[in-house]
Amino acid sequence: xxxxxxxxxxxxxxxxxxxxxxxxxxxxxxxxxxxxxxxxxxxxxxxxxxxxxxxxxxxxxxxxxxxxxxxxxxxxxxxxxxxxxxxxxxxxxxxxxxxxxxxxxxxxxxxxxxxxxxxxxxxxxxxxxxxxxxxxxxxxxxxxxxxxxxxxxxxxxxxxxxxxxxxxxxxxxxxxxxxxxxxxxxxxxxxxxxxxxxxxxxxxxxxxxxxxxxxxxxxxxxxxxxxxxxxxxxxxxxxxxxxxxxxxxxxxxxxxxxxxxxxxxxxxxxxxxxxxxxxxxxxxxxxxxxxxxxxxxxxxxxxxxxxxxxxxxxxxxxxxxxxxxxxxxxxxxxxxxxxxxxxxxxxxxxxxxxxxxxxxxxxxxxxxxxxxxxxxxxxxxxxxxxxxxxxxxxxxxxxxxxxxxxxxxxxxxxxxxxxxxxxxxxxxxxxxxxxxxxxxxxxxxxxxxxxxxxxxxxxxxxxxxxxxxxxxxxxxxxxxxxxxxxxxxxxxxxxxxxxxxxxxxxxxxxxxxxxxxxxxxxxxxxxxxxxxxxxxxxxx
Amino acid sequence: xxxxxxxxxxxxxxxxxxxxxxxxxxxxxxxxxxxxxxxxxxxxxxxxxxxxxxxxxxxxxxxxxxxxxxxxxxxxxxxxxxxxxxxxxxxxxxxxxxxxxxxxxxxxxxxxxxxxxxxxxxxxxxxxxxxxxxxxxxxxxxxxxxxxxxxxxxxxxxxxxxxxxxxxxxxxxxxxxxxxxxxxxxxxxxxxxxxxxxxxxxxxxxxxxxxxxxxxxxxxxxxxxxxxxxxxxxxxxxxxxxxxxxxxxxxxxxxxxxxxxx
Numbered sequence: 010x011x012x013x014x015x016x017x018x019x020x021x022x023x024x025x026x027x028x029x030x031x032x033x034x035x036x037x038x039x040x041x042x043x044x045x046x047x048x049x050x051x052x053x054x055x056x057x058x059x060x061x062x063x064x065x066x067x068x069x070x071x072x073x074x075x076x077x078x079x080x081x082x083x084x085x086x087x088x089x090x091x092x093x094x095x096x097x098x099x100x101x102x103x104x105x106x107x108x109x110x111x112x113x114x115x116x117x118x119x120x121x122x123x124x125x126x127x128x129x130x131x132x133x134x135x136x137x138x139x140x141x142x143x144x145x146x147x148x149x150x151x152x153x154x155x156x157x158x159x160x161x162x163x164x165x166x167x168x169x170x171x172x173x174x175x176x177x178x179x180x181x182x183x184x185x186x187x188x189x190x191x192x193x194x195x196x197x198x199x200x201x202x203x204x205x206x207x208x209x210x211x212x213x214x215x216x217x218x219x220x221x222x223x224x225x226x227x228x229x230x231x232x233x234x235x236x237x238x239x240x241x242x243x244x245x246x247x248x249x250x251x252x253x254x255x256x257x258x259x260x261x262x263x264x265x266x267x268x269x270x271x272x273x274x275x276x277x278x279x280x281x282x283x284x285x286x287x288x289x290x291x292x293x294x295x296x297x298x299x300x301x302x303x304x305x306x307x308x309x310x311x312x313x314x315x316x317x318x319x320x321x322x323x324x325x326x327x328x329x330x331x332x333x334x335x336x337x338x339x340x341x342x343x344x345x346x347x348x349x350x351x352x353x354x355x356x357x358x359x360x361x362x363x364x365x366x367x368x369x370x371x372x373x374x375x376x377x378x379x380x381x382x383x384x385x386x387x388x389x390x391x392x393x394x395x396x397x398x399x400x401x402x403x404x405x406x407x408x409x410x411x412x413x414x415x416x417x418x419x420x421x422x423x424x425x426x427x428x429x430x431x432x433x434x435x436x437x438x439x440x441x442x443x444x445x446x447x448x449x450x451x452x453x454x455x456x457x458x459x460x461x462x463x464x465x466x467x468x469x470x471x472x473x474x475x476x477x478x479x480x481x482x483x484x485x486x487x488x489x490x491x492x493x494x495x496x497x498x499x500x501x502x503x504x505x506x507x508x509x510x511x512x513x514x515x516x517x518x519x520x521x522x523x524x525x526x527x528x529x530x531x532x533x534x535x536x537x538x539x540x541x542x543x544x545x546x547x548x549x
Numbered sequence: 550x551x552x553x554x555x556x557x558x559x560x561x562x563x564x565x566x567x568x569x570x571x572x573x574x575x576x577x578x579x580x581x582x583x584x585x586x587x588x589x590x591x592x593x594x595x596x597x598x599x600x601x602x603x604x605x606x607x608x609x610x611x612x613x614x615x616x617x618x619x620x621x622x623x624x625x626x627x628x629x630x631x632x633x634x635x636x637x638x639x640x641x642x643x644x645x646x647x648x649x650x651x652x653x654x655x656x657x658x659x660x661x662x663x664x665x666x667x668x669x670x671x672x673x674x675x676x677x678x679x680x681x682x683x684x685x686x687x688x689x690x691x692x693x694x695x696x697x698x699x700x701x702x703x704x705x706x707x708x709x710x711x712x713x714x715x716x717x718x719x720x721x722x723x724x725x726x727x728x729x730x731x732x733x734x735x736x737x738x739x740x741x742x743x744x745x746x747x748x749x750x751x752x753x754x755x756x757x758x759x760x761x762x763x764x765x766x767x768x769x770x771x772x773x774x775x776x777x778x779x780x781x782x783x784x785x786x787x788x789x790x791x792x793x794x795x796x797x798x799x800x801x802x803x804x805x806x807x808x809x810x811x
């Protein structure tokens with residue numbers, strides 16, 4: 010694959026430097042994985058240990074490995090390891106506790122909330138496989154001498170989360186963990202589980218913490234002192250701090266996590282989340298590229314290895330390249346995903362944007378937009394037609410933006426009307442309202458058309474409105490809006506010679522997306538023109 | 550008048566019995582209006598067996614081909630038994646699955662193909678000309694007891710019956726993992742003799758091409774492989790003679806199919 014080349018290039022380019030949706034989380038296997046599991050290097054297992062009641066030391070070893078893999082969201086291998094532990098000691102209850110967590114949704118709470126909001130379903134992670142495992146753990150733990158009090162409390166938490174009882178499973182799980190921690194306050198594993206389930210993210214644009222998020226951050230800061238090499242702690246710090254005002258506080262975890270867990274694609278990928286939103290694009294590119302190399306190796310070695318996490322990772326790699334101004338790399342990375350054909354299940358989905366192909370399609374759309382090579386966009390060949398409502402709407406939007414940028418308001422308006430037609434029919438086809446980002450995109454397009462018509466004041470007002478709405482969108486990584494609208498405001502204002510407005514807009518963008526190449530360049534241009542106008546160097 | 554007619558219907562219907570049954574078509578003969586069917590045990594009437602049954606007047610036999618799984622009513626009167634209300638079992642597809650471009654129709658000549666067996670020997674389909682060849686598609690890591698293990702159990706049953714002039718081929722859908730040594734271990738698990746029942750692998754392209762001939766579609770999901778399920782039989786003349794959809798047929802039905810004249 011072409012991507013391999015780019016990823017390796019990126020890695021070699023940084024070899025001399027200091028090491029440093031939603032499919033961010035690889036899903037659990039659709040079916041129970043086959044045994045045997047094997048002990049694997051680079052999982053971070055040496056820093057994870059939860060003693061279990063077992064007569065077989067090998068069972069403990071596989072249990073700890075499963076736990077380490079679970080902490081890096083490698084559900085498939087974690088479940089395999091836990092099942093191996095169960096095979097080695099069929100009377101031990103804790104391996105089934107592990108299966109109960111690994112065989113269903115296990116991810117940060119804010120992602121669970123987001124999925125629930127976006128898809129109108131409750132992804133509570135109930136699955137018969139996980140529920141049966143939790144019950145089995147409970148039954149085995151009921152045998153005299155087979156489980157300690159602590160183990161029983163862990164199992165009670167898994168039962169609360171995985172076995173429907175009429176209670177909200179999330180609250181029941183949190184309560185069970187709190188009871189455990191009240192009795193065993195030094196228990197590392199329980200506190201990592203609790204932190205992961207308390208983190209509900211931050212409200213944009215002000216990054217205000219939602220209930221639970223600061224408690225999660227507090228727990229994790231404590232754990233960083235008590236368990237400084239624990240892979241789960243570092244992983245959850247990254248998730249718990251991303252999107253916050255203190256995301257930079259996760260830099261240490263970014264470095265340490267990739268060192269401790271150097272052989273799981275998601276662990277190599279995650280530091281990129283923090284780096285790319287804190288202006289460290291180079292480090293982000295390195296993280297995503299190294300994850301891509303690792304993951305492509307796994308895809309090549311195992312024909313059953315899925316491509317969705319790879320799609321997310323390379324989508325993010327492309328996005329980071331694009332924000333960093335490396336447009337050709339961004340396009341090439343995106344195009345590499347277009348080589349991964351959708352399977353029939355993915356093809357059948359009218360509005361799921363999570364296949365590797367569709368993530369590549371969106372990444373390419375974003376890269377084309379940010380490259381501002383309007384002729385390339387308008388040649389009609391650069392972005393393949395993908396006949397689904399979401400992709401059709403974005404394609405018309407991009408076409409409209411390109412025509413408007415070239416000053417052709419008439420054709421831009423035609424594209425806007427085509428986008429309107431898709432949006433009007435969206436609910437009929439998909440049985441769900443169009444995603445809010447497309448509504449905002451339509452407003453942004455209106456602003457660009459007004460600008461093309463020479464109505465600058467009205468254009469800037471419209472773009473301001475779109476920007477306000479876009480900045481309030483729920484946090485997602487990579488952002489599911491192609492680029493900050495404020496950047497478009499800056500460029501529109503700059504073209505109109507409105508330097509203070511341009512400066513203000515670029516500064517807003519750099520708050521939201523530090524080091525964004527287009528805004529850095531835009532701000533430099535403002536400075537140049539201001540200096541020219543005043544005859545003196547302006548200070549920024 | 551109406552009362553008299555109703556009375557006649559009641560008397561006539563009282564003379565006949567209806568049994569619901571499920572079976573596998575071994576042969577349908579529209580000209581003679583008969584269906585040879587290997588049916589499962591019919592509760593309260595008869596054990597599982599193969600029967601050649603005259604079809605009711607309304608039955609459309611042209612839709613039936615060897616291997617079609619059907620539900621039907623067995624209508625038993627004093628003078629004859631007939632097969633009625635024949636309903637082919639459609640495999641439910643939760644998503645649309647595109648048919649392979651090279652899929653063969655029943656009766657079509659099967660092109661030769663070359664694969665490698667569990668002993669590392671090169672195998673050509675043409676090696677078996679003059680014998681009937683049953684083919685299924687499996688993968689050794691399949692975790693679903695009702696799919697690949699069931700298909701293999703059915704082949705194992707048939708292999709032990711040593712039906713004359715029949716060769717069984719299990720072709721992997723996971724050729725990257727299922728290399729000859731892996732298939733050899735899998736063959737030992739089912740006590741396959743390595744001659745009457747062989748396990749084949751090849752390059753990904755070869756496997757996709759061969760699977761497509763018989764309408765089998767497969768793809769990778771997260772940690773597993775999704776695939777359509779079919780068992781096919783190639784006649785002595787090298788033509789596609791039968792196709793059984795799904796894995797929920799009985800080993801005895803496959804035996805009957807292979808013992809029938811295809």
